[in-house]
Amino acid sequence: MEKTYQPSEIEQNWYNTWEQAGYFKPSGEGDSYSIMIPPPNVTGSLHMGHGFNNTVMDTLIRYHRMKGHNTLWQPGTDHAGIATQMVVERQLAAEGVTRHDLGREKFLDKVWEWKEQSGGTITRQIRRLGSSVDWSRERFTMDPGLSNAVQEVFVQLYDEGLIYRGKRLVNWDPKLHTAISDLEVLSEEESGSMWHFRYPLEDGSGHLVVATTRPETMLGDTAVAVHPDDERYAALVGKNIRLPITNRLIPIIADDYVDKEFGTGCVKITPAHDFNDYEVGKRHNLSLINVLDRDAQILPEFTVLTFEGYETQHGEKAPEAYAGLERFEARKKIVNALDELGLLDKIEPHSLKVPRGDRSGVVIEPWLTDQWYVKTAPLAKEAIRAVEDGDIQFVPKQYENMYFSWMRDIQDWCISRQLWWGHRIPAWYDQNGNVYVGRTEDEVRSKYNLDADADIRQDDDVLDTWFSSALWTFSTLGWPEQTNELKTFHSTDVLVTGFDIIFFWVARMIMMTMHFIKDENGKPQVPFKTVYVHGLVRDAQGQKMSKSKGNVLDPLDIIDGIDLDTLLEKRTTGMMQPQMAKKIGKQTKDEFPEGIAAYGTDALRFTFCSLASTGRDIKFDMGRVEGYRNFCNKIWNAARYVLMNTENQDCGQQGGDYQLSLADRWIVSRLQQTELQVAKAIDTFRLDLAAQALYDFVKNEYCDWYLELSKPVLWDDNASAETLRGTRRTLVRVLETILRLAHPMMPYITEEIWQRVAPLAGKSGETIMTQAYPIADENKIDHAADGDIEWLKGVIVGVRNIRGEMNISPAKPIPLMLKDGSAEDQRRLGQNETFLKSLAKLESITWLGSDEAPMAATQLVGDMEVLVPMAGLIDKDAEIARLSKEVEKVSKECHRLQGKLSNEKFVSKAPADVVEKEKAKLAEVQASFDKLNEQLEKIKAI
């Protein structure tokens, strides 16, 4: 074996070996356990969130696979409608072509081409993380099977009246030319202005002042509203306003939507361009005047509609000066025009939430269009119940509140998108605009008895990407066919995801799944029993990682390493805002002056695990990766030591009597306790605690103590064959168990070492992946051995402390005396003399009983004094200083306990066992104090 751990060498081949051998596939035996991967964007690439998310899932999957479950981890990718279409359109734009130049079919060919070309990137990257997904079942949301499921769901929901088409105000993205759902709109506080305009009364008797943040929409005003109780305007309600510029007459209405206190208490109402105004308009049966086109430019001719059936009543010519103007251009002109008319009252600075499209970044326009909707309220009912009843549990639990509050106030879901890349809506229209929904054109014709030559056309729009991902848990298993997989692996066990997509995805999956998938009793099936919500991976400063901030880390760069120049280039090419490049360059140089070292997959995975505590965000700390890389090295070298001492030697594989030393019994005992801790932690999704328990055991017990304790046995020329066999056996078996225990978190290093260690531990098998996960044998927990080793450690640490503080070379053997020990201490000494001498580097050990001792540096182990004679070794003043420090510490503790125990209330009210414990502690501390103090006085007196 190499002297140091070299991840790149050992991670090369294992993944292919595992995949080709079919170890990632369900075994077909045992209880099922399944997880569906949250499908990443097919043309995307890996980021830290994926790394984290995959590590958590793979750890759970490997754990359950080793526990003997019939384990499926279902992989796949998402077509990501808007994102993917945008990328391809951008590519075309570089050639000066638009999708409309190509036409729908040719454009889709291009997208498929791009998907084929870049589609493998992220799945290759997922492999590098060691994710043991069943690639033979890989799915894509636009596969024929999944598209079929989408169609089936759409048609059924439509037939049940749960999908409808209607003209509504939608969030319109004027850049992408599509409607988007509420969730895809991000509102940020921005500073803008509030314009106050004077709207003259029709009768010329004065004016009302309205305040607005959107002057350009005044062209579509159809009323001015005041509060019904507002005495200032009560007399005006029912009168008309002569709307400036268009000179249209509009009524003054009363509606309690208006806040009397805000602004002037008068609100202009534009039902076709504002969600609130739309509601007001509906209540008062105002007409809707649409003044914008799909680019959010002023229409040359406005469309005027009414709420009844939204039939277009007539057109209205736009004032010539504004026709065709972009909305913000129009805003300026209108403000100017009103100013010139003397109708601009004032302009105030005003901060407001500006809605922007999450993809395009442009301001979203409420716009009146025909769209398809899912009626969500009936679906939400069952979805809420499932969580209320605990059929689905959120971890951590507080996310249930977030889920409930959204679900109980859920709005209908706009599912149509004016894109080409996606599932085309299975609806057809005839010449008269009648709608026919069916799986195919043929089905539609027969279902609705249409003439064979009737001219019908399929809807041009596609479905929201989340519509197909909402079906993910069952569409990937073959639904609507009643497949075996569906029966075996649905409901899935756990969904591992970030909180950011609880509404986008989790909630919708629950609604859709429970509506379509029923168990044999007809009861709705949940898509997953547990939702494990983890935090976001942020950079070292706690900032969200984003391309535009230039602080993105690629998990593969931590695995493989990257030099500074390449990292800089990666962070600064293809930027939306090239002017940021300089700043990002400096940031990057400051943070990674040497680039990033290659830490390997296992170290990265272990870091993710150790940071995966209760749903809080992760500030990614490279120092921890380095620490855990070193931990890998520790395991590696421990294995080297074990192999050096066991390979080609008798470890008891062939039988033969063996004798376990105290250290052997102790490490086996501690191993069982660790196994209990790790299993409990994984079962409760506390991978951080699992990682910590493992780390503590391997480093602080197995390596720091047990390996050292094995040396005196293995190097003892007089040791019996049984004793040697016992220690070799324990060395190798504990190591082998550690490897299995750690494998779900660190698959590569454990497999690599296991291959060599397993035969020595009497294990056989092709791979560690399918070995049984360690289960604690509580009979092997040996508290007597635990106590004995604690004593031994106490003595050794005591001596080391004296050495360290007194500057005695660790190479120098020193004499040791033990004084005032009990019979128990004497027994322990008798059994551990060899261990003691070796680990504390002692020249001799003298048992003094209560005899007079020479002047010495003192440590206490219980009541027993551990003495290192001062003669020739120790400076008097140094020992006085050391002891004084110790005495002060003990004295403080003594006072604390005395105070507590002299408190009458504590003694009478606290539980008896707590009081007893404190009393015992005091006695012990008191004795320590006396002894140390006495010793201190003695030395001072010299």
Add this chain to the structure above:
RNA sequence: AGGACUAUAGCUCAGUUGGUUAGAGCGCUACCUUGACAUGGUAGAGGUCGGCAGUUCGAAUCUGCCUAGUCCUACCA
């Protein structure tokens, strides 16, 4: 505006139903090339657990208020 979460060592984080001398890693200090490991070892320094009040014999832990930060939801034209 409503709600959630977070605040513990210089940094990143643990701390289970209230009872420990409040822990780990990194960093820091001193010593050490000892036959697994310098991607190392040994010893050590470092914390009034955000603040104030309360409940309790006892609070990092429970309650209230305050401060700072993060996020979600709904928003006033």
